[in-house]
Each structure stands twice: as structure tokens, then as C-alpha cells.
Amino acid sequence: MQLGRVTGTVVASVKTVGLEGIKFLVVQPLDKHQDSVGKPVIAADAVYMAGPGELVYFVASREAAEALEPRFVPVDHAIVGIVDQVSL
């Protein structure tokens, strides 16, 4: 899992089967000091409460597909938690 900052939302009204009702957010991956690393990704919101500006952690690949109901929906990244605090 990796830290990320939600920077925007993605709206798609036509989606493949299984993605109905899922919110998609633009997430900038961060290092542990919360500095940006790499390019932004589009992540499904598996906590249903994330929004722009929030610090989150997210999973990728198969774990992302497992995060949503029903499982094995076709997503690459999924937000699985909203961060309250990071202690280093």
C-alpha cells in the first residue's frame, strides 16, 4: 500500500459491467514524507467517503479488484483508507 493525495474526480456515465456506482478519483502517489512521486493514477473509491484534498492509502492490481463489491471488478487502483495521521 502507498500513500496518496486525492487531487480530483473522474466522471464517466458509460462504464463496463461491475463499475456502476463506483466513484473514481485522481490520486497522486506520495512518498512517506508526503511529497509527490510518479504520475497520478485513477483509483476507485472503496471507502465511499474519499474526496479531493484528502490523504489516503491505496492498493493496486489484484488487491484493488478485491477491495470492491462485487469482487473482481476491473480496476487498477483502489482507495482503501483515509489517513487521519502519519507518524514518522
Next chain:
Amino acid sequence: MKIGLVSGNVVSTINHPFFDGHRLMICDLIGPDGEPDGYTIAVDTVDSGVGDTVLIIDEGNSARQIFGLTTGPIRAVITGIIDSIDQA
């Protein structure tokens, strides 16, 4: 498996139900020659703390087996605290 150094933790109240009651640790990954190799957020199973050198399994199916699950958005799990490493 990978070797990591626990450098912090992440606190979150809004998260995927799997993560309820689990501690999330920020681990700096260490490469074969001792060089830094990025970081990951791992679920703790051994009561590790900041400063511990730990053994991390970074593979989804093994991680789910540790928790007795067949499904779950989890991949990196701290499975041991390393006492020493000897290299011939």
C-alpha cells in the same frame, strides 16, 4: 519476502472493513545490498515498533492466507522481527 525498517505508522478511522483492528506500519524497504528501495505500508502481525528491522511478505495470496481469508485488499504484511542478518 523483503526486509524493511519500520519508520512510522498510519492511523485511519475510515477504511475498508478488513483493516479494522489492524496496525499499519510504514516500512522503508531495504535492497539486497542494504540500499534503500522505496517504502510500503504493511499490516502488522507481530507487534513491531518504530526502529525494528522486519520481514515483510509482499504477495497478496500469502497475505490473505495469514489472515485466513480468501478475499481481501491486502498484500504487504509484517511477518517477523529480524534479530540479525549474517552474510557469507
